[in-house]
Each structure stands twice: as C-alpha cells, then as structure tokens.
Amino acid sequence: MKNELFIKNNIGDEGEQMYLVIGDIVEKVNIVAPSTKCEDVYKIFDENPSLEGIVVCTGEQPIGLVMKTQFFQKLSTKYGFDLFMKRTIDLVMDQELLVVDFSAPIAEVSTLAMNRKQANLYDYVVVTKQGSIYGIVSMRDLIIKLSEVQINIARYSNPLSGLPGNNVIEEKLQEILTYENFSVFYLDIDLFKVFNDTYGFREGDVLLKETANIISETILTSANEPSFVGHIGGDDFIAVIPHYDHELLCEAIINRFDQFILRFYSDEERKKGYIRAITRQGTVENVPLVSISIAVVQNKNFIISTVEQLSKKAAELKKKCKEFKHSVFLTLDDAEGETDASQYEELVR
Structure with missing residues (x-):
C-alpha cells in the first residue's frame, strides 16, 4: 500500500480502522520453556484441539516456535515418537520464527510473512512489545484483517x-x-x-x-x-x-x-x-x-x-x-x- 509510510499520523476517527497495527489483532499464546519435554507439548496439543502452535520462550523472550502440524509430522516419522517424546522441545522447535513489534503496520507484517519459506508460510507471526512476548497472530487472521484494511482504504481514499x-x-x-x-x-x-x-x-x-x-x-x-x-x-x-x-x-x-x-x-x-x-x-x-x-x-x-x-x-x-x-x-x-x-x-x- 502506497501510503503505509504515513499511516500513524494520517488518520481521523472514521479512518482509524484502515490503519491498524499488528498489536491490534494479537491473540494470547501458549508459552513453554526450552527445557519442556516434547511429551508435555504433545499433551498440550492433545488437550487443546484448536491450538495451532506454541511459542518457546526464555523468560519473556521468544526463541522458537512449535507449530502443531510440523510437530506431529516429526513424531509420525519412523522412530520419531520414541526418539523425541522424552527429549526437550528446544531440539524440535523452529528457530526461524518471524518476530515483529506490536506497533508494526499490518501491511508491512503481511509482506514479511508472505516472503517466508514455503514450509513456514502458515506459521504464527510472533508479536513482542519492548522485546517481551506480547502474543501471536495467525496467518488466517492476518489475511482477513488485511483484506478489511484494503477494502476500507479503497472506500475512504482517493483512487488516484x-x-x-x-x-x-x-x-x-x-x-x-x-x-x-x-x-x-x-x-x-x-x-x-x-x-x-x-x-x-x-x-x-x-x-x-x-x-x-x-x-x-x-x-x-x-x-x-x-x-x-x-x-x-x-x-x-x-x-x-x-x-x-x-x-x-x-x-x-x-x-x-x-x-x-x-x-x-x-x-x-x-x-x-x-x-x-x-x-x-x-x-x-x-x-x-x-x-x-x-x-x-x-x-x-x-x-x-x-x-x-x-x-x-x-x-x-x-x-x-x-x-x-x-x-x-x-x-x-x-x-x-x-x-x-x-x-x-x-x-x-
């Protein structure tokens, strides 16, 4: 979007919904320490069927991401269950997570998310505030909200x-x-x-x-x-x-x-x-x-x-x-x- 540079200042009350930042759509996230056993993570997923991912944090700082689909795929490989279940989650987590500040514009985050590797396209976007974990945004929610923003921009902006x-x-x-x-x-x-x-x-x-x-x-x-x-x-x-x-x-x-x-x-x-x-x-x-x-x-x-x-x-x-x-x-x-x-x-x- 052409005027993303000017988003934070260039709004009125009617147009505020056009210029959301990623922190406006953030969700709470399950957090585990890197020393957590894979069997405990498995249990969390098993007890929360709608949960798509878990963030691994050292204190309040995110260091890894465990998406349920990839986690279960690793466990389903030959000897995978026996190999990983008693080991710690830091051996399984993905360290190439996308971390953004809560004040980042939604369009900017969307671009970063879509530029990830194919295997990571649907991973959570991890949101921090002052370096500490703030929550996550799913790709589904990000795409839906970005579409709303673009529709509103088209509605309230001059097309030229x-x-x-x-x-x-x-x-x-x-x-x-x-x-x-x-x-x-x-x-x-x-x-x-x-x-x-x-x-x-x-x-x-x-x-x-x-x-x-x-x-x-x-x-x-x-x-x-x-x-x-x-x-x-x-x-x-x-x-x-x-x-x-x-x-x-x-x-x-x-x-x-x-x-x-x-x-x-x-x-x-x-x-x-x-x-x-x-x-x-x-x-x-x-x-x-x-x-x-x-x-x-x-x-x-x-x-x-x-x-x-x-x-x-x-x-x-x-x-x-x-x-x-x-x-x-x-x-x-x-x-x-x-x-x-x-x-x-x-x-x-």
Whole structure:
C-alpha cells in the first residue's frame, strides 16, 4: 500500500480502522520453556484441539516456535515418537520464527510473512512489545484483517493518489478545531485544466500523483507531531499540522513542485515562462507554466470554530493566491494586510 509510510499520523476517527497495527489483532499464546519435554507439548496439543502452535520462550523472550502440524509430522516419522517424546522441545522447535513489534503496520507484517519459506508460510507471526512476548497472530487472521484494511482504504481514499478522501478529511477538520494551535493548508494546482487539455489526461494523472507525493512526504516526514494529508478531489489537496510553523513546509512543497513541473515543458517554454494554449474562454493565449497555490488558514489571530468558517476563509485566501502568476503561499495575516501581488513580488526579491 502506497501510503503505509504515513499511516500513524494520517488518520481521523472514521479512518482509524484502515490503519491498524499488528498489536491490534494479537491473540494470547501458549508459552513453554526450552527445557519442556516434547511429551508435555504433545499433551498440550492433545488437550487443546484448536491450538495451532506454541511459542518457546526464555523468560519473556521468544526463541522458537512449535507449530502443531510440523510437530506431529516429526513424531509420525519412523522412530520419531520414541526418539523425541522424552527429549526437550528446544531440539524440535523452529528457530526461524518471524518476530515483529506490536506497533508494526499490518501491511508491512503481511509482506514479511508472505516472503517466508514455503514450509513456514502458515506459521504464527510472533508479536513482542519492548522485546517481551506480547502474543501471536495467525496467518488466517492476518489475511482477513488485511483484506478489511484494503477494502476500507479503497472506500475512504482517493483512487488516484491513495490519500484519504472527503469522509476522513471531514473528521480530521472537526478534530483540528479542538486544537489550541493549528495550520490548515489548502493546496491546488493553478491552470491544471489547461495543462490537462494541452498535455492529456495521462500526464495530468502523473502530475496529480507526484503532487500528492510531494505534499505527503513534506508534511508527514518533516512534521514530527501528528499531521494529516488528504485529497479533496481533482487538483485540490489539504494538509493539517497542529502548530504555526508553516513557512519551511510551504517553501519545501513549492520548491519541489516547481522543479518537478519543468519536466513537462520544452527549454523554450521554460525560458519564456509560458506556453501557447487554449484557455477556458476558447482563445489561444500565452498561459503561464503550472504552479501551486497554498492557502494557509491558522487560528493564530482569528477565531475559527466551525468547518464552514474554515472553508470560507480558505476560499477567500485561495482567490487571493490566484492573483499571482507563480507558486505562492499566503496566510490570513497576509490577506488582512491586503498584500497584493506586486507588493509580494517586492517582499520576496
């Protein structure tokens, strides 16, 4: 899953079930010491027909795994019963067990489990917490839960970018309004329709996907505190951080975007800074190169208590961003100060 990197931060209440970690589906497990006799392990399996495996631990640290199927196979070989029953389980246990931390994402664990040897594909996944045994997850439960996660991701995420869609975005915005400090970034690609009409939908999809990557990687890997990125739809994105330190994040997004967008243009178009294209009015004009606008709405000097107020402020700010012919970010303070495009050009020189 594409956005597994961002799982821990990129959730709302509605989307929590999409981003389970392995510890969320763990089960208790029977534990034995390495000095336990095989006959005692046999008895445990015999008395618990539904039990599939046992973990061998030294203290609280797992060192081996005994799956019932393999255990019984060894006992059923010629002389196997007589050979092993009076001996200790450490001679029979599998030492190549898959051990993961309880905080590992389910999709990541699934990949590790499926990459095991064929003979071990259906072994338990052993889960630890701070190095101590925490429980096990069966492959059956792991596959079922992974399927549920993937279905929910498809349901609540934008199919193109893989980012959370409007259901999760709505939940996150309601949550962010309870924060003492927040910054909400409304981002959209300027002149995207002209770009799509000129270069085609395939290139348009490439641009949208890379824009999603740029925003996600910048926000979710740079902001250590809980943060969020969503795809509203089309060329509109949203990002949330629980503080006011927006400048470096906005600059990083713009710098990466402006570098990436150059790949679509010829050397001559880059030098001129525009292309000849058909506008929405149906006329052929000089159209600036695609840019990105970021409207940053903060509760720094403004009281914002509803999502509607937040959206209205963002719409006003985005309109002001459109006055510029290049990528730009503006805050509510910039709008209140009536900074126009020409004044902004002087400030950034």
